[in-house]
Amino acid sequence: MRIFDPHIHMTSRTTDDYEAMYAAGVRAVVEPSFWLGQPRTSVDSFTDYFDALLGWEPYRAAQFGIQHRCTVALNPKEANDPRCTGVLDVLPRYLAKDRVVAVGEIGYDSMTPEEDEALARQLQLAVEHDLPVLVHTPHRDKAVGTRRTLDVVRESGIPPERVLVDHLNELTVAMVADSGCWMGFSIYPDTKMSEDRMVRILQEHGTERKLVNSAADWGRSDPLKTRKTANAMLAAGFDDDTVDQVMWRNPVAFYGQSGRLDLEDIKADDTALFEGNSIKRGGE
Numbered sequence: 001m002r003i004f005d006p007h008i009h010m011t012s013r014t015t016d017d018y019e020a021m022y023a024a025g026v027r028a029v030v031e032p033s034f035w036l037g038q039p040r041t042s043v044d045s046f047t048d049y050f051d052a053l054l055g056w057e058p059y060r061a062a063q064f065g066i067q068h069r070c071t072v073a074l075n076p077k078e079a080n081d082p083r084c085t086g087v088l089d090v091l092p093r094y095l096a097k098d099r100v101v102a103v104g105e106i107g108y109d110s111m112t113p114e115e116d117e118a119l120a121r122q123l124q125l126a127v128e129h130d131l132p133v134l135v136h137t138p139h140r141d142k143a144v145g146t147r148r149t150l151d152v153v154r155e156s157g158i159p160p161e162r163v164l165v166d167h168l169n170e171l172t173v174a175m176v177a178d179s180g181c182w183m184g185f186s187i188y189p190d191t192k193m194s195e196d197r198m199v200r201i202l203q204e205h206g207t208e209r210k211l212v213n214s215a216a217d218w219g220r221s222d223p224l225k226t227r228k229t230a231n232a233m234l235a236a237g238f239d240d241d242t243v244d245q246v247m248w249r250n251p252v253a254f255y256g257q258s259g260r261l262d263l264e265d266i267k268a269d270d271t272a273l274f275e276g277n278s279i280k281r282g283g284e
């Protein structure tokens with residue numbers, strides 16, 4: 001099985017995670033730039049971070065057999081901090097880089113006027129740079145936030161097939177499906193979405209334009225949730241080809257719209273030793 005995790009923050013993860021992900025079948029990841037927990041106090045902190053996403057992290061990933069790409073943006077939370085908004089002026093320089101496969105993650109956190117401004121401006125940057133966008137939906141007031149996000153996306157004029165709306169659940173999947181945007185689902189250890197709920201969404205709404213990610217970061221999260229969801233799909237009767245569509249071909253198709261995703265060819269039968277929810281290492 002081959003897996004592409006389309007949303008994971010590897011900067012916050014260990015080399016043990018990279019090893020376990022490889023053993024579980026993960027061969028490619030996209031790391032969106034995001035909020036680091038500790039507030040940044042200057043634009044320079046962003047550029048150092050973007051440079052790490054473009055240089056150091058792909059190097060680290062490659063040591064474990066995993067191909068790494070990123071997305072860059074001013075995240076929704078820091079869009080509210082005047083010390084950070086200057087990053088919008090340096091983004092064009094980063095959006096020109098080969099390893100950047102989308103603008104993201106952008107969107108709403110608290111739905112303030114400052115967030116409106118940053119979202120609209122970055123959707124425009126995506127159009128100008130001919131890149132897809134990764135849009136985060138807020139964890140509070142999710143249905144309201146998602147609806148408003150879709151309105152802003154529509155007004156921006158960006159084609160919906162170039163937009164991935166992430167962190168969806170049972171309440172928001174239908175409105176995003178109707179919009180023509182791609183649908184992302186983040187599977188977490190104990191809150192929000194689980195692998196069983198994900199399987200039910202795929203049964204009810206189909207597998208077209210759907211992406212599954214772990215969104216693993218510095219909080220309690222699990223970088224193997226992609227594989228665990230794939231296992232849950234198989235247990236529920238989905239066949240290997242459908243699992244491959246959701247876990248590999250869909251994210252490749254979405255980020256491939258950047259024109260920059262020339263991954264080394266990975267075959268679906270390049271399988272890893274992984275049974276149930278624990279990793280079996282060779283020789284044991």
Ligand SMILES: [Zn+2]
Pocket residue numbers: 007009032034105215
């Ligand atoms: Zn994220």
